[in-house]
Amino acid sequence: MFYHDDELQFEVEVEEPDPYFAKMLQQAIGGAEGEMRVALQYMFQAFAVPTDKKEYRTLLMETAVEELGHIEMLATAVTKNLEGAPEHLREEARSDSVIAAMMDGGQPRQALSAGLHAMPVDSNGVPFTGNYVVASGNLAADLYANVMAESTGRLLATRLYEMTDDRGMKEMLEYLIARDTMHQNQWHAALESLDDHVPVPASFPQEKENQDVNYEFMSTFRDRHEDPDQPWTSGTSPDGNGEFSYGYQPGGGEPDVKEMLERMYNEVN
Template sequence: MFFQEPELQYEVTVEEPDPHFAKLLQQAIGGQEGEMRVAMQYMFQAWALPEGYEEYRNLLMETAAEELGHIEMLASAVTKNLRGSSKQMSDDAQETAATAAAMTGQNPRQFLSAGESAMPVDSNGAPFTGNYIVASGNLAGDLYANVMAESTGRTLATRLWEYTDDPGMKDMLSYLIARDTMHQNQWLQALETLDDPVPVPASFPQEQENQEFNYTFMSTRREEQPDPEYPWTQDEAPDGKGQFSYAAEQPGDGEVIAPQPSPMTNDTPNRTDESSDSSE
């Protein structure tokens, strides 16, 4: 169940409308690092949780609803950068902003298809895709994915903050950056409440995995290299169940040649007798 209020979660003001910045803000709406991604991700993760996980479901749904509010804020910011405020801009200035959005390398579809407003697309105009969403059904795995999502989202927001000189946009982005800080920490804290957050999934018996390679850092260099003695080649593993070690080479001995395809695929080209002989 959802409710809505006719106000933004946080104030959004634009002092100097910038159609190009409106295009960049689209990445924070429909891009891989954007708010549509995390809102949908948290919802589908929550809907997969069974009985007995109510506190995690509530955490996910509360945050998902907050992210919907962030989409609304960013959509308002995009529209204000494209149209400007009639109280702040003259007719000539509004026409200039609209023309810039349509004709000077910004996203023309924001003018042509959306009438100077936000769209569910990224900064290149590519539509949002559900392929960005991680909802595996495994709570620990999903929480790790959420830390990553908030980390890349915060990185994007800081880059947008660095790009703009508009005080209103900096203020809005400062708020979103702060919320990403909270969300990174809340997902990490939620992981701390799980008995075995790593390796994922914890339910798979580790005695069934190859014991020779489960805590071994494997070098893929052609020439054998000595152990660099990094923490991930010699210290105790974070899960407390193994000791890191170093392998200077890969196991090898795997068969490279693929089996013959079915004749029905017509995959095999005709070969001359000469080429056939040379391969023997």
């Protein structure tokens, strides 16, 4: 069950509205690195957490709801950047000033389809897709995915920070960047609290996997190269169950697909 309050999680102010920056902010809402992605990702991951690990479900769900608040903040920022189109753009416009501003620096759909408000799309106007969401049902795998999601989200926020001189927008982004820092660290801490989670899934018996290649780095160069003696080619593996080695693709003969080609009538006669 969710509850909503009209108060924003963090106050959003825009000193100089900028339709182009509104377009860039859309990436932080509906893009692959955006808040819609992490909100739904953490929520659907929480649904799959078993009852004996309810503390992780709480962690995921509380963070998911926080991310919903971030969507609200960014949507407010988009609206404030659109509804106050700069005066110089109004003066230069040949027809409707707001539409002209959108055509010059933003997305026409934000004016034409959304009435100068945020949309569930990225900065190119591509609709958000659930394909961005990683929720495998394996807690360790999902936590690794969350570290990546927060890393790319923080990277996006820092890039947006460098794209604006608006003090209000910088303060909002400073807040979001700080929360990305916390979220990265909390997912790392959650991973470290799990016992024997490497490799994922750790519950699969390793004796069933091919023992000749399970800790071998495979070079794909055509010509043979010497072992570069890197942490991933020699020494003990992070799971403590093997020793890294350096080798090459074993090769398995030519693919025999003639029967399939005949059955699918793919051959040209």
